Amino acid sequence: MARITLSGLAHSYLPRPKVPQDYALKRIDHEWEDGAAYALLGPSGCGKTTLLNIISGLLRPSEGRILFGATDVTDMATAERNIAQVFQFPVVYDTMTVYENLAFPLRNRGLKGPAADARVREIARMIGMEDRLDQKARGLTADAKQKISLGRGMVREDVNAILFDEPLTVIDPHMKWELRTQLKALHRQFGHTMIYVTHDQTEALTFADKVVVMTEGEVVQIGTPAELFERPAHTFVGYFIGSPGMNLLPATVEGSRARLEGGEVALTRAYPALSGQVEIGVRPEFVRLGSEGLPVEIRRVEDVGRHKIVRAALAGRALDIVAPEGAAIPAEPRVRFEPGAVNVYADGWLVEGTPREREAA
Amino acid sequence: MTEAVAARPSVALPGLRVSRSAVVCALYILFLMLPIYWLVNMSFKTNEEILSSFTLWPAEPTLRNYAVIFTDPSWYMGYVNSIIYVVMNTVISITVALPAAYAFSRYRFLGDKHLFFWLLTNRMAPPAVFALPFFQLYSAIGLFDTHIAIALAHCLFNVPLAVWILEGFMRGVPREIDETAFIDGYSWPRFFVKIFMPLIASGIGVAAFFCFMFSWVELLLSRTLASVDAKSIAATMTRTVSASGLDWGVLAAAGVLTIIPGALVIYFVRNYIAKGFALGRV
Amino acid sequence: MSEKPVNHRAWFMVLPVVALVAFSAVLPLMTVVNYSVQDTFGNNQFFWAGTDWFEQILSDPRIHNAFLRQILFSGIVLIIQVPLGVYIALHMPKKGVWASVCLILMALPLLIPWNVVGTIWQIFGRVDIGLLGKTLASLGIDYNYTQNPIDAWVTIIVMDVWHWTSLVALLAYAGLRSIPDAYYQAAKIDQASRWAVFRYIELPKMKGVLLIAILLRFMDSFMIYTEPFVVTGGGPGNSTTLLSIDLVKMAIGQFDLGPAAAFSIVYFLIILLLSWVFYTVMTAEDAKEAKQ
Numbered sequence: 001m002a003r004i005t006l007s008g009l010a011h012s013y014l015p016r017p018k019v020p021q022d023y024a025l026k027r028i029d030h031e032w033e034d035g036a037a038y039a040l041l042g043p044s045g046c047g048k049t050t051l052l053n054i055i056s057g058l059l060r061p062s063e064g065r066i067l068f069g070a071t072d073v074t075d076m077a078t079a080e081r082n083i084a085q086v087f088q089f090p091v092v093y094d095t096m097t098v099y100e101n102l103a104f105p106l107r108n109r110g111l112k113g114p115a116a117d118a119r120v121r122e123i124a125r126m127i128g129m130e131d132r133l134d135q136k137a138r139g140l141t142a143d144a145k146q147k148i149s150l151g152r153g154m155v156r157e158d159v160n161a162i163l164f165d166e167p168l169t170v171i172d173p174h175m176k177w178e179l180r181t182q183l184k185a186l187h188r189q190f191g192h193t194m195i196y197v198t199h200d201q202t203e204a205l206t207f208a209d210k211v212v213v214m215t216e217g218e219v220v221q222i223g224t225p226a227e228l229f230e231r232p233a234h235t236f237v238g239y240f241i242g243s244p245g246m247n248l249l250p251a252t253v254e255g256s257r258a259r260l261e262g263g264e265v266a267l268t269r270a271y272p273a274l275s276g277q278v279e280i281g282v283r284p285e286f287v288r289l290g291s292e293g294l295p296v297e298i299r300r301v302e303d304v305g306r307h308k309i310v311r312a313a314l315a316g317r318a319l320d321i322v323a324p325e326g327a328a329i330p331a332e333p334r335v336r337f338e339p340g341a342v343n344v345y346a347d348g349w350l351v352e353g354t355p356r357e358r359e360a361a
Numbered sequence: 362m363t364e365a366v367a368a369r370p371s372v373a374l375p376g377l378r379v380s381r382s383a384v385v386c387a388l389y390i391l392f393l394m395l396p397i398y399w400l401v402n403m404s405f406k407t408n409e410e411i412l413s414s415f416t417l418w419p420a421e422p423t424l425r426n427y428a429v430i431f432t433d434p435s436w437y438m439g440y441v442n443s444i445i446y447v448v449m450n451t452v453i454s455i456t457v458a459l460p461a462a463y464a465f466s467r468y469r470f471l472g473d474k475h476l477f478f479w480l481l482t483n484r485m486a487p488p489a490v491f492a493l494p495f496f497q498l499y500s501a502i503g504l505f506d507t508h509i510a511i512a513l514a515h516c517l518f519n520v521p522l523a524v525w526i527l528e529g530f531m532r533g534v535p536r537e538i539d540e541t542a543f544i545d546g547y548s549w550p551r552f553f554v555k556i557f558m559p560l561i562a563s564g565i566g567v568a569a570f571f572c573f574m575f576s577w578v579e580l581l582l583s584r585t586l587a588s589v590d591a592k593s594i595a596a597t598m599t600r601t602v603s604a605s606g607l608d609w610g611v612l613a614a615a616g617v618l619t620i621i622p623g624a625l626v627i628y629f630v631r632n633y634i635a636k637g638f639a640l641g642r643v
Numbered sequence: 644m645s646e647k648p649v650n651h652r653a654w655f656m657v658l659p660v661v662a663l664v665a666f667s668a669v670l671p672l673m674t675v676v677n678y679s680v681q682d683t684f685g686n687n688q689f690f691w692a693g694t695d696w697f698e699q700i701l702s703d704p705r706i707h708n709a710f711l712r713q714i715l716f717s718g719i720v721l722i723i724q725v726p727l728g729v730y731i732a733l734h735m736p737k738k739g740v741w742a743s744v745c746l747i748l749m750a751l752p753l754l755i756p757w758n759v760v761g762t763i764w765q766i767f768g769r770v771d772i773g774l775l776g777k778t779l780a781s782l783g784i785d786y787n788y789t790q791n792p793i794d795a796w797v798t799i800i801v802m803d804v805w806h807w808t809s810l811v812a813l814l815a816y817a818g819l820r821s822i823p824d825a826y827y828q829a830a831k832i833d834q835a836s837r838w839a840v841f842r843y844i845e846l847p848k849m850k851g852v853l854l855i856a857i858l859l860r861f862m863d864s865f866m867i868y869t870e871p872f873v874v875t876g877g878g879p880g881n882s883t884t885l886l887s888i889d890l891v892k893m894a895i896g897q898f899d900l901g902p903a904a905a906f907s908i909v910y911f912l913i914i915l916l917l918s919w920v921f922y923t924v925m926t927a928e929d930a931k932e933a934k935q
Binding site: 088093109153 | 823825826828829831832833834835836839843844847
């Protein structure tokens with residue numbers, strides 16, 4: 001097991017990339033800590049799979065290096081990297097039995113005998129296939145095959161990392177939850193570095209210690225689920241994570257005040273003069289509906305069980321509000337933003353600002 | 362190059378790196394091309410050069426052999442006749458095979474499996490078995506030495522093949538498409554021509570390619586069923602060998618000219634070849 | 644796959660095919676059957692001969708020999724072409740210009756009229772004017788396909804390999820192309836050897852097309868007539884007289900209609916039988932699994 005370092009890594013499928021759009025994966029510098037569980041989250045086509053394939057060695061990056069521990073593995077073949085990977089669609093060896101499939105990675109490394117046998121049986125138990133070990137893999141259903149793929153990914157104990165490329169796409173919803181729980185348990189038990197690619201935020205946020213959010217070939221934020229929720233580093237993160245996503249309102253920011261079309265908002269931090277497109281972002285969870293603050297127009301109220309989602313408009317711009325289930329909608333609705341929950345973005349990126357200790361206290 | 366140790370070393374940059382794959386392919390293609398090269402080489406030589414000296418390249422390139430073929434009707438009509446019956450055969454085979462393949466791919470009916478198998482057995486019938494009966498049959502009904510006779514005879518093996526290939530492609534088209542079209546008020550013939558055929562266009566192309574190919578290369582039946590008016594180029598060639606003896610140059614030129622239509626057809630369908638061979642039946 | 648609906652009116656759609664194939668297969672076949680059980684003294688007068696012709700054919704050493712030669716020929720051809728075709732398919736470029744170039748050049752021999760294939764090799768192998776024959780002769784190898792039976796055999800086998808290996812290669816190639824990249828990637832991750840990739844991924848996925856390839860090659864090699872006839876004419880002696888060549892000699896050369904017809908029927912039945920055996924053996928494993 002090892003720490004994985006990406007240094008100046010970038011990849012383009014074109015032979016001579018020029019503009020940034022030519023890159024499927026834009027320059028990234030990052031260290032994946034040994035033994036942590038990461039999720040790589042982003043919409044389809046954002047470069048997640050490209051990054052994963054570079055780590056596993058299926059793809060050679062066009063720029064930069066990749067290190068396992070202190071060893072530069074950029075030019076090493078997949079087999080030498082000793083990595084496990086599970087793909088989006090099930091890959092099983094049709095002519096082998098379930099047992100042979102699971103034992104295959106061990107046999108290729110020359111592992112036989114009772115220890116290997118015990119390992120295979122343990123994995124089979126975990127994926128719930130111990131009673132079908134002697135069956136040929138071909139007549140199985142897609143989910144059973146995917147469970148075998150998962151099992152094959154986890155069967156080796158000495159791997160540097162286990163990579164998952166949207167592995168639960170073809171699995172039934174109830175089985176998804178169960179397998180994800182087992183993956184977590186496995187992670188706690190063996191402490192493998194795990195990188196889990198997904199476009200499903202629930203999956204990412206429940207699985208990972210740290211989530212890497214990507215869009216258009218670029219890593220926009222790496223953080224814990226709480227950080228992604230509270231301080232999205234990019235408007236994309238704010239919008240992509242959370243349901244509904246973060247509200248974004250164009251504003252002009254002067255010092256610690258933001259001026260919107262519908263009025264003014266006080267900020268807990270002070271900002272320098274900002275250029276480019278300036279927006280403030282506030283999550284629907286931190287918008288309070290009441291009789292004071294900025295006037296809004298209610299368009300629709302959706303009851304989703306534990307709370308209500310109020311679709312409102314502030315000076316003509318959409319504003320989502322999460323209100324407690326029993327909350328009444330005032331006749332002349334106004335909103336306040338929770339202090340400290342308002343983030344300022346310039347050209348999409350979060351501006352840190354300086355905390356105003358005195359006033360905040 | 363660091364590229365050499367990258368994940369996919371052999372096929373990424375065609376031609377630039379000498380990999381084992383390239384060597385294997387090159388050797389095989391060399392093996393395929395050598396005899397053809399020799400034929401082409403000979404077709405540009407005079408008979409004296411062919412017989413008296415051994416040269417890898419024509420010392421005095423001549424077009425005489427080709428001139429003989431293009432000026433003598435008994436030669437060039439051979440090509441015309443071949444192309445006529447090959448095209449007739451392809452059209453007939455595809456036309457009758459389309460509805461049949463549709464029936465096999467969409468419905469179960471009395472004796473369908475047996476019928477399908479019976480059709481395929483005809484692909485296994487040796488032409489030598491049929492040569493004589495065909496001769497008698499077509500003589501009896503006055504079709505001997507006509508293009509249609511050869512075209513019909515070739516249907517013996519091309520129709521089963523066309524049905525088989527088309528059925529494979531049609532099976533890949535979801536039945537919901539048919540049902541939607543019927544609900545939208547399409548009649549069966551209009552649906553078939555306007556919606557279904559475009560969907561299996563590549564299948565039709567592949568089937569036509571195979572019909573063309575097997576009809577074009579066949580000699581025994583086409584020679585048996587024609588004497589003058591519908592005599593194929595293949596038959597013309599064999600008779601010239603026995604009759605005029607050793608006009609090697611003209612024979613080689615005629616051979617080269619029979620390769621050209623095939624080469625053209627392959628060029629046009631090259632992107633479908635791999636797909637066509639898979640036949641959606643794997 | 645969902646069940647197909649039963650519709651007997653579908654018969655109308657297959658009717659044209661049935662009519663056409665019946666006309667070009669059943670009518671001639673009936674003529675053959677008719678001849679096979681009759682004898683004639685000429686003048687179109689026939690009388691019943693029962694199974695005489697069949698007995699004669701089945702006990703004729705000439706036909707036994709042709710049959711053995713045919714089995715040997717088809718066997719050798721299959722043993723060479725199938726592995727060679729697969730080997731070549733494994734080494735073909737997967738995409739790009741070179742893939743197209745390979746496909747076109749490899750398919751070329753398939754579209755050459757069979758007698759021209761014969762002519763090409765007849766010329767190519769000649770000791771006086773052929774590149775191959777002359778080269779071998781100048782290397783001091785005593786090669787002459789018109790005199791020496793072994794040389795004649797080698798020539799027609801190399802010719803058939805030249806003519807038809809591409810068919811196997813293209814079929815295998817099509818099978819390989821249908822394997823998703825993920826399988827190769829997974830094999831790399833699992834650290835599978837090249838042999839394991841072939842044995843557990845490529846071979847199983849090619850099985851379907853290989854079955855087609857073997858059947859086609861078996862049937863076509865068993866029916867082969869034109870190419871060896873042009874090259875050797877069945878000689879020297881009878882050493883390359885395969886079944887079709889013998890049959891045509893008998894039917895058209897000697898006009899022995901009765902024996903030729905009986906021969907035809909036996910011949911056809913043998914091909915059907917052997918094809919069925921191949922098919923059953925090769926799909927037996929699948930059937931066993933399906934039952935589980």
